[in-house]
Amino acid sequence: MAAPSTTATASDDIDAEAFKRLYPEQYYDRFLSEGVRPDGRPLGRARAVTIGAGAITSVDGSALVKVGRTTVLAGVRLEIIRPDEMSPSLGQLALSVELAPFSSQEYRPGRPPDHVSVITQHLTTALLSGGDAVELTSLCIAQGKAAWRASLDLYVLDADGCVLDAALLAVLAALRNTRIPPVRTTREGHYVAVGGGRAGDAGGEGIIESSPMAMQLGRCPLGLTCCLYRGHLLVDPTADEERLAECCVSVVLDQHGRLQGVYKLGGKVLADAGTLVKCTEAARLRYRELSGLMELSLGQAAKGTGGNG
């Protein structure tokens, strides 16, 4: 970018909003020189998080997560399928990510946005590869005959930076919020899920005792994105900051603080080891904060539905 003219900085009459749009780098430099960001946060602070587990009642599990203005809704739908012949004791997990048209300024109808595929790929790596995040054996009903297939649908309602972090959190909260209905066999030998209110009419006959009630999660990956801008490390950038930044680094950790993944997609600046260590430390602190909030939210959701069975 060419150096902006100095007449703009000298004039105080220009509306702040116009200034931000015309000379974004100078706008940000003014804040960074004071050690804060336009939304008032210090450089190392992530945004406040709200987790609403069980937000959608028409599916088996759901979570609505807001990180600042970034909003992601995750839903889990369960259906009974016949397991694959190669793995008769494993259930299945399918993931789909969609970006709502009103989620970002860069949306153009008819063209899927670029970062959807990146997010889908990272989520798939974090959750599905290695098979140890979601224990697929816990989704098995009867070996070789019936298993659960969990369809995880993610909708990004507002993409204001760090969509991957919000997505991982929403997915984990939704999976943990999922209550698996008990299963019974019919006379023809089919497996059918028992609806909440109808368990009484079936007389409880044929209910499989050992059918799973909740999903078993092994490794719980959660992440934090930081970006580098002119030598400053900004934690949890908003969409404007991400656009200005020279590069973004996402660090995903599991519950023991071990690295699950570090994603740095090119960019103009190379991150050295010191920067990566700082990002990882920030991610560790964030993990503790997020898992505490998640437990709180899941507990509230469980209490809310406890009376309804």
Add this chain to the structure above:
Amino acid sequence: MQQALEPSVQLDKFPKAVFDVSAMVLEAGGSDLPILITAASVALADAGVELYDLVPAVQLSKQAGQLLLDPSLEESGAEEGSLLVSLMPEPNEVTSLTVRGLWADSEMRDGLELALGACGQLKAAMREALLAAVEGEENPEK
């Protein structure tokens, strides 16, 4: 949805613009389309688009001789007929009307009266929400 909203927008003031209105149903609990129309109308107003009026919309369901306003999913499933009205209350013009099932004349009249009254109430709520949002912006955010 487009048919219901188009008459409310002063399109001649925006000769070269295209308004891209998109809505996403997060949880379908009955009466979805009128809620989508209402929400989109509020969103247009929130965006500062010049409108002739807001467009509240309601759905009525007819069951066993009774009229149910704003049916839930279960109630919609058991209905004999339905009526969807979207209205611009100020000029008192209906922008879209969809009727399904068999309706006697008197039932239709009662249904429309009920629906138009409900639209009036809905518009009051829409106005309140928009005013609250504007006030929230004027006061400094915490």
